[in-house]
Amino acid sequence: MSHSPTILDGKKIADQIKDEISEEVKKLVASGGKTPHLAAILVGDDGASQTYVSNKIKACKRVGFEYTLLNFPETISESKLMAEIERINADDDIDGLIVQLPLPQHISSAEVTERIRPDKDVDGFTNLNYGKITSKNPGLMPATPYGILELLKRYDIEIKGKHCVMVGNSRTVGAPMSIIMSYHEYATVTTCHIHTQHLEKHTQQADILIVATGKPGLIKGDMVKEGAVVVDVGITRIDTDQNERGYYLKGDVEFDEVAAKASHITPVPGGVGPMTIASLLLNTLKASKKRALKRKS
């Protein structure tokens, strides 16, 4: 039986969060506080990465943050990039630093990420913040998982005791999301990945299905249980000559088929992407306030 699901409107919720942050920044600055300042490093000229970073910069403008965008050529050496990170680490005005991934082949993303000062690591990608996910006092939480959780919470979706199936096991999304859903939210979690056998047997059991594989259209209607909550993290550009841009965006979920069964579903675009950016802003605000307190003491 076909019905209309509730659309989990990430764009709308992210806009609400930005309004809240904007208010807080105004109060902060009015009371003599420091304006939060985010720095973003982009290496190369990949179109999708440029779009994501420019969306992050737009979001900073919208909430009244300061921002610094550093765009280096594809050919930058790892040591030069490391030196730039050290410089930003030491810059007392900058509260948050992100290095947009992926990086070119000749640069180690793991080592570059690890060079960021953990208290400025607003992506939550360093080993320290990653480890602190399972702490009573978490550090900066990874932006995409944190954004997904906030989206589910703002739609009052019950997580405790539910079966959450995570498809994807990346360091940036799938792995930390699985941990957060079990450790903090008390879901029963199954993590599926590239070596999982009979994927559909697992996805069909999900009360909450979160998909982050980068394989467009992987999840079909018959792989989803009636009434499931479906979160699509995938965002792939598919070439087309049907529009000006020359591409359209497709998620990891075959939207129409799955929407016919789901109780709630995120769209692509307008779902998880904007929530990732909202989380990045929340982390930057948190990092900024913490650094301000440290300066005083």
Ligand SMILES: Nc1nc(=O)c2c([nH]1)NC[C@@H]1CN(c3ccc(C(=O)N[C@@H](CCC(=O)O)C(=O)O)cc3)C=[N+]21
């Ligand atoms: N250090 C780092 N941190 C990240 O957070 C990070 C990263 N590297 N590398 C790539 C992924 C991907 N990501 C997105 C951010 C915004 C949108 C976004 O704004 N999406 C819009 C549409 C964008 C479009 O038009 O292409 C939407 O879904 O509505 C999408 C994806 C952040 N990531």
Ligand SMILES: [Mg+2]
């Ligand atoms: Mg300043």
